Amino acid sequence: MSTRRRLFAGERLRRLRETRGVRQADFAATLGVSASYLSQLENDQRPLTTALIERLAELFPLDWEDLGTDRAERLTVALREAAADPLFAEPMAPDQLARIVEQQPALAERFVALHEAYRRTGQRLEMVDEALSADNAGGARLPWEEVRDWFHVANNYVDTLDRAAEQLAQHLRGRAPSPSVEAIEHHLRSALSISLIYSGQSGLRSYDAEMAHLVIDPGQPAESRRFQLAHQLVSLALRDEILGVVEEAKLPNAASRQLLFVGLSNYAAGALLMPYEDFRRTARELRHDIDRIAQVFGTSFEQTCHRLSTLQRDGARGVPFFFCRVDMAGNITKRHSATRLQFARFGGACPLWIVHEAVAVPDRILVQLAETPDGLRYVSMAKGLVKPSGTFERPPRRYAVALGCEVRHAAEFIYADGLDIASGRNVTPIGLSCRICPRADCDQRAFPPSDRPIAVDPDQRGVVPYRFG
Structure with a gap:
């Protein structure tokens, strides 16, 4: 049997509690331990147990990742995520997962890798199936x-470009959160002779x-003007990195x-204006309040959501x-x-999703607690936007953007504050699209749904004129 390294994390455990303004007794109750035991943990008189590691990973997944867990703890968390897939009837107990990682780490790694391959294969099959179902006879x-x-x-993350853009931003922004228009213009003119x-x-x-x-x-x-400047800057300054990808x-x-080059340039422009580490930290401090984050970095609502x-x-x-943008x-x-929610790749989304209402009512934030057919619940925020064209001759662009997360991250998402997450009242049942919704x-x-036979009874009529299995 392998020997696990004892993990002492008293200072970070205390910081985790204090940043949330929680008393020691209340935090202890949340973790399911006594206040005196928590005090010993915070003073590094005792190491974290396997059960507590699992509890922390479940309650505070982002903070726990920041605690610098070792390979065994990271593998345990990954195994827990894989074993919690709705494919399985019930999740495995924390002590079972810990024993598997201790006694069969190679098996645990292979299970995690197989689950990831299974997930990716399912997504690729959906791509092929939906391409065949779309107006594209050749598929x-x-x-x-x-x-x-x-x-x-x-996974919408390109490490090479993200780090290169972050480094370039550090050179341009000085002490500001984000490079200014003037700094970008100056670099274009002086460094790139534009x-x-x-x-x-x-x-x-x-x-x-x-x-x-x-x-x-x-x-x-x-x-938008600033983003266009940033796009041109990174497409020239980071050209070799983009072409490599x-x-x-x-x-x-x-x-x-060519389209990928444009997409990667847009990605790098977002990374330049919203440098990863500072943006992530600010977003968490502000509990992902989009308007406040956008004020800090001088970005639009949509740019901030996308980042x-x-x-x-x-x-x-x-x-x-x-x-998404609709x-x-x-x-x-x-x-x-x-997240585990995947959008329909062709056509529109579920009409019950709040983003469709947001399109019709610009400049108002709507919030929804939704549940997908697999039983997972999500907090969604949607806002209708109007982008001026700058001329009467061209109509403004009207659309809505939506941002959401699973309910387990609701404490990190300010838009969940008015929702009754615990009781689950007023949950809206949504699907991905009618074509695949059961x-x-x-x-x-x-x-x-395209994969179900239908039965039609001329003497019976519900909301739709058919039933399906």
């Missing part, structure tokens, strides 16, 4: 679908590589590779969020999920 993915799927498989003009005659952004001439539309909102992606055609969905760096992960017709035009009693169903 081949279009370039934008290939790029979207690449980001999905990469001439810069603000004019509304060439689209949102136009760059002439031969003349080293950049034109930015001044009619965009300030946050594009080459490794091995996408099959030139259009896909929160990318915080997947090993050893410093953020809350696993899902993020247009007035219900089409999902951006999507990513670091719910038989949904009043908003548009058509039956």
Whole structure:
């Protein structure tokens, strides 16, 4: 049997309690130990037990990751996550998981790897199935679908670019949270010899590589202008890093590779304006209050939401969020999920999801407690947005963005404060889309699921004119 290293974490355990403003007795009750025992733990008179390690990982997953756990503890947490998949009837007890990691670590690692492979294979099968079901007789993915799927498989995090952009931001921003417009403009002009003009005659952004001439539309909102500048800066300053990722992606055609280059430049621009470590820390301190985070970094509501969905760096992960953008017709035009919720890849989302109401009511934040068919519950926040065009001749863009997490992270998400998480009252049952949703009693169903036979009784009529198995 292997020998586990005893973990003393008194100072960090105390800091975890104090940052939440919780008394020692109340924190002890939460952990299921006595106040005197907690005092001994906080003073490093006793090490954490396996049961307490599991309890901390369950209650405070992000803080526990920050405690610098060793390989055995990290493997235990990963095994717990895999064993909790809805595929299995019941999760395994913490002591069982700890014994498996102690006695059969190689088996535990293989189980975690197999579960990850199973999850990824399921996602790829959905991609193929949905491509065949879409208006694409050949089943081949279009370039934008290939790029979207690449980001999905990469978990919407690109470590090479994220760290390079963070380093560049450190050079540009000084003591400010984020590089200013002036700092970006100065770097473009002085370091990259780019001439810069603000004019509304060439689209949102136009760059002439031969003349080293950049034109930015001044009619965009300030946050959008700054993002366009950042995009051009990273696409030049980090060009080798971006091309390296594009080459490794091995996408099959030139259009896909070019779209990936643009997508990676956008990703790096977000990482430049919202540097990983400072952004993650600020987001947690503000409990992911989007408007307040956006004020700190000078970013838009959408840019901030999108960045929160990318915080997947090993050893410093953020809350696993899902993020999407929905247009007035219900089409999902951006999507990513670091949670177990996966969006339908073609067509719109479930009409019961709060994001559709948000599209119709701009500048108001809506919150929802939702449950998917697998029994998992999520806290969703959605806001309708209007992006001005800068001219009467072109209508403004109207859409909504949504951000959400599993209820186990509700304490980290300020938008969950008004919801009755414990009782589960007012839970909205949602699906991914009617095409794959198994719910038989949904009043908003548009058509039956594609994998179920239907039965029609001319003498009986419910909300829909059929029943399915």
